[in-house]
Amino acid sequence: MRKHPGAVYAAQSLLGAAGFWCVLGGPLPLHAEHIPLTSAKATFHSGTAAELAHVIDDIESGPFGWSVAPKFSEPQSLVVHCAKPVEATELDISLFFLSGRPNASIAEFALSYTTDDQPSLNGNWESLVIQRYAAEVVNLTRLEDGHLRSSVGPAGVNGVIPDDTYRLVVQVPRGRATGFRIEAFPLLDAKGAPRAMSWSHVRDFVLTEFRVAEHVRATTNIALHCPVKSSHPLYGVMKPGALTDGLPATLAHPLDEALGAGFHFDIDLGRSAAFDHINLRGRGDEWLDRFSRVLIRIYEEDPDTGAPPVWEGLDRADGSHPAPGEHDVIRASLGKGSFRGRYMRLSSDSPVPLSPQLAEVEVYESRAPEVVSALADGREIPVSGGLDLPPGVRRLSLRLRIPQIGKPTGTLLRWRVRGDLEEWQTSQLLTIDMPCPPPGKMVFEAQALHSDREWNATVLSLPIHARQHFWESHLVQGLASGATLLAAVWLARFLTKRRAARQLDLIRARASLAEERTRIARDLHDDLGANLARIGFLTEIAGRSIDDPEHVRLQLEKIYGTARDLTRQLGTVVWAVDPANDTLESFARYLHGHAEEYLGIAGIRCHFTSTEAMPAMRLSSTLRYHLLMIAKESLHNVVKHAGASLVAFSIAITDKDLILEISDNGRGLPPADAMKPGNGLANMQSRAAAIGGHCVFLSPPEGTGSVIRLTLPLNQLESTSTMATSPDLLAHS
Known part of the structure; x- marks a missing residue:
């Protein structure tokens, strides 16, 4: 029965989609940032240089690109340069054939990379390890020499010409690349002669776009989709690849019940890696006892060459088996040797027939966060060997990276600062922003999380020395x-x-x-x-x-x-x-006025002098009263006894004393032994002593007139003034 072309295309498209999902284990992350490419150079190109440049212009649509007509009889190569070296372990590579021509895609090709500073057609090239591959229209098949070959595509479906796109996930063994090479190989006719570069009737292809992006996958299981082979046939339709297909529902075990330890599975991880742990999973429905005494050996070289293992360990040596839904986590401590390598061999000496029966083998590479840069209050500081933080820093920001493949969804790592923040803090980002630790020496620690939610055993330790100001x-x-x-x-x-x-x-x-x-x-x-x-x-x-x-x-x-x-x-x-009169000047004015009034009634003239302008001195009421009483007593004696016609007052200030003198031109003082009680002189001396001074009475040698001199120390004056003007005194008066 003849099939309708549309049905054929639909079947092939469905098969291609199935291959895309089953072989790749889900769609590729097309949103990944593209790696910039700067130039493209081919061994031969049938168009112009401008048309060849379209291959790396980051635009998918055609119709121009790399083509090789009419040179179909020999391999052709295209080399593209990276704008800067690519640091990645896994890459997504896409080849677009969007020229609008039926089957104008490369029929057979290979991919390689170089680390040369200047990539060239004749440089040093190493094959990329193709892990997964798919096409949107045709089917791709891996050949024994590692090339990929496409099947014949339909000529058209309902008048639409299908253009194809190849998508691949590849490993970069060295983890670094400066350029990539696509090699196109001619198809051979029935006689073995080269005949075409594609399945198109024009025998040519048009590569309209070559695109590279770093592969980002949610799993950190590096064994996913890796090739597996068994030493002997498996039961029924079982395939060895079931152990790395990412589907726990598929399982594999030997067909022959009598093989025992003579049977084994071999897994090729594609590259050597340091292991953190291995997960062994069973399906968990029946025959659980076939998962026991599993011997795991790790090799750096293919074990078929007779190379010895670098590590080996026996899981469940006691003959037990996991409960339904459980799996075994194998770490380095289970066995002996170096827990790293490229190849794994699994076998079992369990007496239970058809052992080992496994559903999935997962290998988790050791992941260690690395500090890329550090910012102290927005200013970058060196990271090598540790962080030396200057005094006064408030915020510390660390940008980390995990160089190993895989980026789990959700939590990526946990961190803490030993000596300050002892509790683990989880983070979904690779940038840690924190308050600056207190002054002192401490250690920043970070630990990566695997996609199976197991914490990696290796912990990043970064010493931090937070300095302080000298006053701290x-x-x-x-x-x-x-x-x-x-x-x-x-x-x-x-x-x-x-x-x-x-x-x-x-x-x-x-x-x-x-x-x-x-x-x-x-x-x-x-x-x-x-x-x-x-x-x-x-x-x-x-x-x-x-x-x-x-x-x-x-x-x-x-x-x-x-x-x-x-x-x-x-x-x-x-x-x-009255406090308003508490000054020496006020006292002098009052004394002057009182003397003129008092003496004027008696017909005696009054003369008042001072040696200089009155200083701003304060006098207490007690001091003013005693001074005034001494002066009044002196005036009373002059009026009553002296018979004088003139009285002179003098106030002088020396360095230490206040001196008040009252003199007259009368008959003078009587001799000391002739003085009678009650003349007031004793009262004046008593009052002078009461205020800390002393009073003397003098007569000139000629016997006419008299002088009364009162001397008062200034310190006594100030002390008395201070007491008199005390706020507490005024407040309580």
Whole structure:
């Protein structure tokens, strides 16, 4: 029965899609960032240089690209250069044939790479390890020499010409490439003669785009889709590849029950790698006891060559087997030797027939995070050998990479800072941003997570030395603490002394205030009270003598004089207690005015002088009162006893003393032995002593006139002033 062309194409497309999913284990990550390519050079190209440049322009559509017509009889090559060296273990390579011509894709080809600084057609080339491959229209088959060959594609489906795209996942054995080469090989006719480069009727192909991207896969299982072979036939339709197909539902075991330890599976990982762990899985439904005493051997060279294993271990040596749904995790500690290699051989000496029966073998390469760069508050710092952080850093950012293949979804790694943040912190990113650790030495640790959720045994350890400002050191802080403590003690003592001094000043001020009040009360009682009593007495006498006008007039004159004296005394008291008069200048003005008034009544002239302008000195009310009383007593003696016509006042300030002199031109003082009690001189000396000074009485040699000199130390003056103007005194008065 003849098949409809559309049905043929549909079947082939379905088969191609099935191969794409089954062979590749899922769609390739087409969103991966492309690796920039800078130039393309071919052994032969039938078009122009501009048309050849379309192969690496990062645009998939045609119709131009690399073609080789009419040179179909010999292999042709195309070399592309990388903009910068590619550092990757696995790559995605895509070949686009979008010219709009039926079957215009390469029929047979191979891929290789170079690490030469300047890739060339005649350079050093090494084959890429093709892990998985698929085409969108045709089927690809791996030949014994490692080439890939395409099947014949349909001429068209419903008037649409199908263009093809090849997609491959390859391994780069050295993990580095500077350029890639595509080799196209001619098809041979029935007689073995070269006849074409493609299945197209024009025998040519057009490669419209060559694209390379780093392969990113979610699994870290490096055994996935790796080739597996068995030493003997397997049961039924079982295939050795079931152990690495990524499908736990498929399994494999030997056909012959009597083989025992003579049967084995061999897995070729394609490259040598350091192992972290191996997972052995069974399907978990029946015959669980066939998964026991599994001998695992690892080789650097193909074991068929007789090379010895570099590591071997026996899983479940006690003859047990996993429970349903469980799997065994094999680590280096299970066996002996170096836990690394390219080839694995699995066998079992279990007495259970058809052993070993396995569903999946997963190999997980040792993954170790590496610190690529470090930023301290946004400024890059060197990483080699550790981090030396300058003082004052607030934020630390570390950019990591995991050079091994695979990028699990979700959590990628965990990290901590030994000596600061001891608990593990998980991260889905490869950039760690953290507060800067405190000053000191600590270690940043990072550990990668595998796609089977097992933590890798290898841990990155990066020493960190966070430096501190000199004032943050323990010595400086200790000295500062000691100095602060001493300053606190000194301040406490100072405040205590100051408080005590203030309390003492307050006590003195209160005593002074009490003394002043007592004095005022005494003066009011003695002088004012006596004068008021005298006025009352005179008024009574005048009342009884109402019939004698002359006698009444005399009594009224006495009452007037007494009232005038009373007013003068009251004014003196008020002036002495008024704080506005607490200055030396105010005292001098008042004394001058009082002397002129008092002496003027007696017909005596008054002259007042000072050696210089009055300094800004404050006098307490007590001091002013005693000074004024001494002066008034002196004036009273002059008027009563001296018979003088002139009195001179002088105030002078020396370095240490305030000097007040009162002199007259009268008859002078009597001899000391002739002085009578009650003349007031003793009172003046007593008052001077009360305010810390001393008073002397002098007579000129010629015996005329007298001088009264009062000397008051300035320190006593200031002390008295301070007490008088104390805020506590004013507050409590």
